[in-house]
Amino acid sequence: MALTGVEIFKLLPKTNCKKCGQPTCLAFAMKLAQRQASLDQCPDVSEDARQKLGEASAPPIRPTSLGAGAKAVKMGEEMVLFRHEKKFVNPCAIALEIKDTLAAADAAGRIEEAAASEIDRVGQRLRVDALFLSNDSGEPAKFLELAKLAAWKAPEMPVIISTQNPEAAEAALSQFAGKKAVLYGANAGNLQAMAEKAKAAKAALGIAAKNIDELCELTEKAKTLGIEDMVLDPGARSAGEILRDNTYIRRAALKKNFKPLGYPVITFANRQDTMLEALVAGLAVEKYASIVVVGSAEKWKNLALFSLRQNIYTDPQVPMQVQQNIYKIGEPGPKAPFLITTNFSLTYFIVSGEIENSKVPCRLAVMDSEGLSVLTAWAAGKFTASKIAQFITESGVEGELDQRELIIPGYVAILSGSIEDKLAGWKITVGPREANGIPAFLKARTA
Amino acid sequence: MPFTPPKESFSGKIFELSMGRGDKAVTIGGENVMPFHRFEGMSPSKPVVAFEVQDVPPEDWPDTVKEAFKDVSGDPAAWAAYCQDSLGAEAIALRLVGTHPDRGDIPAEQAAETVKKVLEAVKVPLIILGSNHAEKDTAVLVKAAEAAKGTGSVIGKAQEANYKTIAAAAMANDLKLIAMSELDINLSKQLNILITQMGFDKEKLITDPMCSALSYGLEYTYSVMERIKQAALAQNDAVLQPPMLADVGVYVWKVKETQAAEADLPEWGELAARGIAWEAVTASSFLISGADLLIMRHPDAVAAVRKYISEFSMEVR
Ligand code: B12
Numbered sequence: 001m002a003l004t005g006v007e008i009f010k011l012l013p014k015t016n017c018k019k020c021g022q023p024t025c026l027a028f029a030m031k032l033a034q035r036q037a038s039l040d041q042c043p044d045v046s047e048d049a050r051q052k053l054g055e056a057s058a059p060p061i062r063p064t065s066l067g068a069g070a071k072a073v074k075m076g077e078e079m080v081l082f083r084h085e086k087k088f089v090n091p092c093a094i095a096l097e098i099k100d101t102l103a104a105a106d107a108a109g110r111i112e113e114a115a116a117s118e119i120d121r122v123g124q125r126l127r128v129d130a131l132f133l134s135n136d137s138g139e140p141a142k143f144l145e146l147a148k149l150a151a152w153k154a155p156e157m158p159v160i161i162s163t164q165n166p167e168a169a170e171a172a173l174s175q176f177a178g179k180k181a182v183l184y185g186a187n188a189g190n191l192q193a194m195a196e197k198a199k200a201a202k203a204a205l206g207i208a209a210k211n212i213d214e215l216c217e218l219t220e221k222a223k224t225l226g227i228e229d230m231v232l233d234p235g236a237r238s239a240g241e242i243l244r245d246n247t248y249i250r251r252a253a254l255k256k257n258f259k260p261l262g263y264p265v266i267t268f269a270n271r272q273d274t275m276l277e278a279l280v281a282g283l284a285v286e287k288y289a290s291i292v293v294v295g296s297a298e299k300w301k302n303l304a305l306f307s308l309r310q311n312i313y314t315d316p317q318v319p320m321q322v323q324q325n326i327y328k329i330g331e332p333g334p335k336a337p338f339l340i341t342t343n344f345s346l347t348y349f350i351v352s353g354e355i356e357n358s359k360v361p362c363r364l365a366v367m368d369s370e371g372l373s374v375l376t377a378w379a380a381g382k383f384t385a386s387k388i389a390q391f392i393t394e395s396g397v398e399g400e401l402d403q404r405e406l407i408i409p410g411y412v413a414i415l416s417g418s419i420e421d422k423l424a425g426w427k428i429t430v431g432p433r434e435a436n437g438i439p440a441f442l443k444a445r446t447a
Numbered sequence: 448m449p450f451t452p453p454k455e456s457f458s459g460k461i462f463e464l465s466m467g468r469g470d471k472a473v474t475i476g477g478e479n480v481m482p483f484h485r486f487e488g489m490s491p492s493k494p495v496v497a498f499e500v501q502d503v504p505p506e507d508w509p510d511t512v513k514e515a516f517k518d519v520s521g522d523p524a525a526w527a528a529y530c531q532d533s534l535g536a537e538a539i540a541l542r543l544v545g546t547h548p549d550r551g552d553i554p555a556e557q558a559a560e561t562v563k564k565v566l567e568a569v570k571v572p573l574i575i576l577g578s579n580h581a582e583k584d585t586a587v588l589v590k591a592a593e594a595a596k597g598t599g600s601v602i603g604k605a606q607e608a609n610y611k612t613i614a615a616a617a618m619a620n621d622l623k624l625i626a627m628s629e630l631d632i633n634l635s636k637q638l639n640i641l642i643t644q645m646g647f648d649k650e651k652l653i654t655d656p657m658c659s660a661l662s663y664g665l666e667y668t669y670s671v672m673e674r675i676k677q678a679a680l681a682q683n684d685a686v687l688q689p690p691m692l693a694d695v696g697v698y699v700w701k702v703k704e705t706q707a708a709e710a711d712l713p714e715w716g717e718l719a720a721r722g723i724a725w726e727a728v729t730a731s732s733f734l735i736s737g738a739d740l741l742i743m744r745h746p747d748a749v750a751a752v753r754k755y756i757s758e759f760s761m762e763v764r
């Protein structure tokens with residue numbers, strides 16, 4: 001159970017030496033209780049206290065890595081149930097299922113599809129994060145073949161090895177030494193053998209339980225067998241079960257500090273109906289999965305899921321922003337068009353993308369509007385004529401230009417007169433309202 | 448360690464609101480738990496999906512969704528009947544876009560005629576929406592409300608700028624009312640207070656905290672909805688206890704992801720499925736954050752969302 005600040009305080013040195021960065025031991029204890037500090041920050045804590053506190057001060061959901069190297073995915077460490085309370089920490093990994101019953105060419109095709117799924121989205125590189133290799137055949141030899149194929153075709157991609165057969169597990173794991181795979185499929189019947197295979201391969205152990213009660217028993221047993229990193233499957237498959245079980249697990253871990261459930265969760269969304277699968281995978285992203293398994297990875301579906309994950313995992317306090325600057329797109333000369341927008345990431349990436357599409361080299365002024373979109377910033381008084389005029393003047397862009405024309409977003413056409421008043425010698429041109437009108441607009445000007 | 452499910456129960460409850468007439472009336476709300484949390488409390492009604500129909504042909508809709516209604520979209524009554532009879536719509540949302548000064552400026556009287564025709568053509572509940580032009584909506588929705596008197600229809604949207612006239616019209620004609628504010632729990636609360644201070648029954652309100660599309664502000668709507676639901680349940684804040692609306696289609700079918708051809712953006716995949724997924728994922732996300740009523744456009748997106756909803760009542764082990 002979680003300790004209160006006062007209980008923690010009793011175990012600290014009580015010297016108020018401030019080495020932890022807090023004014024007093026009590027203040028530090030309070031921070032620890034709220035999980036805003038880590039015990040390591042106090043150099044003088046006794047070994048005995050460290051033991052007592054270790055358990056209580058460990059993150060309620062164990063940080064765990066899926067995969068190793070550049071494409072590794074962090075899991076766990078979440079602190080809240082609702083995103084408005086505090087940013088969700090480690091975005092849910094999307095794992096594509098590949099069965100060892102597929103013909104080798106088909107399996108290879110799917111592995112390549114997952115490996116090639118990476119796209120740029122609002123400044124982030126997003127992709128199908130992992131492969132979920134299923135030993136549907138039940139045969140170790142077939143499973144080994146699939147594992148070899150995956151290790152060869154997508155060597156950097158994290159894998160989850162799914163089998164209930166310890167022998168097949170060992171075969172597949174042999175292909176991923178040092179790669180922090182997850183071995184999924186430990187159940188009441190095979191726990192000990194699976195735990196041994198996972199330990200030998202330094203893989204996390206995925207527990208496949210029938211329900212949460214059994215899940216708790218299994219994680220406690222696995223712990224006594226020396227397993228530290230686990231991934232939990234409470235057996236939920238329908239949307240209702242997923243919502244219920246994932247909610248119970250997250251609540252138990254966070255609110256009760258219930259250790260048997262303090263691990264990342266894996267959720268299975270795979271369904272025949274690919275559109276429905278997209279929605280259930282969305283539920284997993286929203287409701288607490290660290291890994292969601294999908295049965296197919298069409299590009300349109302990936303795009304929707306990547307976008308949803310990005311939305312759900314943004315910081316609720318700080319919109320994603322880009323730095324205020326005059327950005328060059330292409331190689332604009334001194335007469336190239338000069339446009340302005342706000343520094344909300346989404347706005348910037350949409351607008352700069354459309355300018356690129358136009359193939360007309362431009363300068364784009366991105367003004368700090370605290371990460372608000374054009375209309376929101378305008379309505380909030382952060383994208384006003386005087387602020388724009390001041391920004392343009394102070395930016396020094398005038399020195400680079402042979403012209404004095406500024407193109408503003410169509411939605412703030414209303415600002416054109418007042419900017420002209422405040423920015424002596426400048427002509428203000430109103431651009432299209434929607435960014436997708438920019439290419440035609442720019443081309444028409446240069447024609 | 449034995450596991451005790453960490454259930455949460457709340458003192459507050461969402462108002463039950465019924466829409467429509469006769470045996471086709473539907474009820475939303477009534478839950479005293481977060482969305483679909485049937486495992487710890489009451490969640491008596493399923494969310495309802497209304498099909499959007501317009502008074503004028505949907506010229507600004509992308510082909511993916513225009514195509515689905517091409518045989519009926521010239522006639523709002525036929526369009527509504529098609530949704531009810533062929534697509535199994537549980538409700539129709541008639542958006543009077545043609546009344547917007549920039550979209551034809553159809554006069555209020557004519558809009559009211561359209562409302563009557565649609566009410567004759569379908570038995571399922573009707574949601575009557577203006578063109579979102581605050582000023583014109585007051586005239587249009589007053590006439591539309593008279594045309595819908597006593598049908599149990601829903602009318603909206605009342606906003607800060609025009610709520611007085613619209614709420615009064617809803618009250619005089621015994622209609623349910625949608626109150627829309629701009630993505631802020633306090634603004635929602637304030638508008639609901641203003642409306643109820645006029646004597647409007649808070650149990651006949653639907654809160655629209657303002658929708659947004661996947662990748663275009665979804666997280667704002669999502670979190671405002673979660674906060675409203677929590678305040679309604681945990682703090683038992685009656686002003687925030689009306690059921691919530693997510694007006695999805697109108698936001699989704701204007702973003703680039705539902706329009707850009709695959710030839711231009713091969714990495715985005717097939718356009719038709721992408722558009723449908725965009726609407727369905729947006730809608731299903733708002734079900735999770737707290738919407739009790741959705742307004743949607745594409746039949747395949749609606750079908751997917753309905754399947755999704757039914758997965759929440761599948762026998763849970
Ligand atoms: C999400 C949102 C918010 C979020 C903020 C999100 C953000 N980071 O900006 C929050 C909840 C904080 C918010 C708050 C407010 N909001 Co707000 N919000 C929205 C919403 C739903 C989406 C905005 C968005 O993300 N758009 C997407 C981006 C990409 O759009 P964009 O920046 O405009 O860029 C497009 C075009 O302008 C164009 N473009 C951009 N740059 C350029 C440059 C050139 C040269 C050209 C040619 C084109 C171009 O290309 C882009 C794509 O087409 C809109 C409604 C809507 N659906 O649009 C309301 C909206 C912008 N908000 C509005 C208002 C009034 C407010 C508030 C004042 C009221 C309130 N709710 O409290 C506050 C002010 C904020 C503050 N701090 O005080 C109003 C503005 C009304 C008006 N016409 O002026 C809107 C339009 C809602 C409405 N219908 O009333 N909002």
Ligand code: SF4
Pocket residue numbers: 012013014015016017018019020021022023024025026028041042043044045
């Ligand atoms: S470093 Fe340790 S002993 Fe010093 S004030 Fe902080 S908690 Fe107390």
